Amino acid sequence: MSVNPRVLAWTETDLGVAGTLREVVRAPAAVLSTVGAAVDPTSPDVVRLAADLVATMRVSPGCVGLAAPQVGVGAKVFCVDVSEHPKTRDHHGTFVLCNAEVVSGSRNEKAREGCMSVPDLTGDVRRPSRIVVRGQLPGSGEEVELEAEAFEARALQHEIDHCDGLLFLDRTAGAHAVYARRTYL
Amino acid sequence: MTLHAITVLGHDRPGIIAETTGRLAGLGLNLEDSTMTLLRGHFAMMLVCEGATPDAEIEAALAPLTADGSLTVTVREVPVEAPAPADGTSWILSVHGGDRPGIVSAVVAVIAGVGGNITDLTTRLAGDLYLLVAEVDLPAGVDVSAVERALTAVAADLGVGVTLRAAETDEL
Numbered sequence: 401m402s403v404n405p406r407v408l409a410w411t412e413t414d415l416g417v418a419g420t421l422r423e424v425v426r427a428p429a430a431v432l433s434t435v436g437a438a439v440d441p442t443s444p445d446v447v448r449l450a451a452d453l454v455a456t457m458r459v460s461p462g463c464v465g466l467a468a469p470q471v472g473v474g475a476k477v478f479c480v481d482v483s484e485h486p487k488t489r490d491h492h493g494t495f496v497l498c499n500a501e502v503v504s505g506s507r508n509e510k511a512r513e514g515c516m517s518v519p520d521l522t523g524d525v526r527r528p529s530r531i532v533v534r535g536q537l538p539g540s541g542e543e544v545e546l547e548a549e550a551f552e553a554r555a556l557q558h559e560i561d562h563c564d565g566l567l568f569l570d571r572t573a574g575a576h577a578v579y580a581r582r583t584y585l
Numbered sequence: 586m587t588l589h590a591i592t593v594l595g596h597d598r599p600g601i602i603a604e605t606t607g608r609l610a611g612l613g614l615n616l617e618d619s620t621m622t623l624l625r626g627h628f629a630m631m632l633v634c635e636g637a638t639p640d641a642e643i644e645a646a647l648a649p650l651t652a653d654g655s656l657t658v659t660v661r662e663v664p665v666e667a668p669a670p671a672d673g674t675s676w677i678l679s680v681h682g683g684d685r686p687g688i689v690s691a692v693v694a695v696i697a698g699v700g701g702n703i704t705d706l707t708t709r710l711a712g713d714l715y716l717l718v719a720e721v722d723l724p725a726g727v728d729v730s731a732v733e734r735a736l737t738a739v740a741a742d743l744g745v746g747v748t749l750r751a752a753e754t755d756e757l
Contacts, residue, residue, distance in 0.1 A: 511755050512753060555757050568757075576705075579752075580704075582669075582673075
């Protein structure tokens, strides 16, 4: 796997605006089950949204990613930062992508996922552990393609799912693969 | 808030869940947690629903399910239970090997012996292969290595294999 240097170099200071905190919405909020709208990554609203997502992610304990629908905005924008997570291998630090999609994936692995928007449940989800993702950076609108693996790959797919109106609950591995959460961060 | 625990057990056929839940909905009862499965081909439903309808009325509404003797239904009001405090750690216990009496009791006795709580457990017999998978909460401070050693010793006596692995959740 090779890390995309452009994405790795990106930080939220590139946005040029300070993010403000937004409230995280919880299922069954309708916005979480609605396909997000494609956005213009250069629009000031999207740049502000990107900054707000990063700011909200930063103050949320254990949070490694946040998608626009989770703050009540039905749009294809999300941020991730898995750099501090113990399961992370190679990673791209903090970045925001607009209109992102998974181009290809391989090596399925199953893991138990939790989500700030579904605080009382966890579930087993099988996802590719190596993926290629394409999207646009907010602000410049620059198109980027990156390879991700392991925990970053899982986080990216979880956030892209949010942008497509899907929760991990939509992908659980079976009727017996959803669990009541017993420990909270 | 009144909760009722309902079980439906017996010969499987298409439509049991539709009929049961339809009758409960007809009484204005709200299904909360449930699990429904097949146990060696027998249909098994356990659920907790909420609503003011008295148990006797629910039993009467479900009576047609039992009319031909193929299903058994029980209805019992149950108290509201507070969720158990969670200061411990979560684990997945797997046991598999040749079938013989006493596998479950011997293995879960190890968990009970350290104050562990089993929150979900499934067993399956497939040919000669016996499988147990359980979700286990161990109290804070338990020596997990010692539990693993005890499980391994018990499993060796039974001629089965055992694994205990952390039920880690990826917070995304």
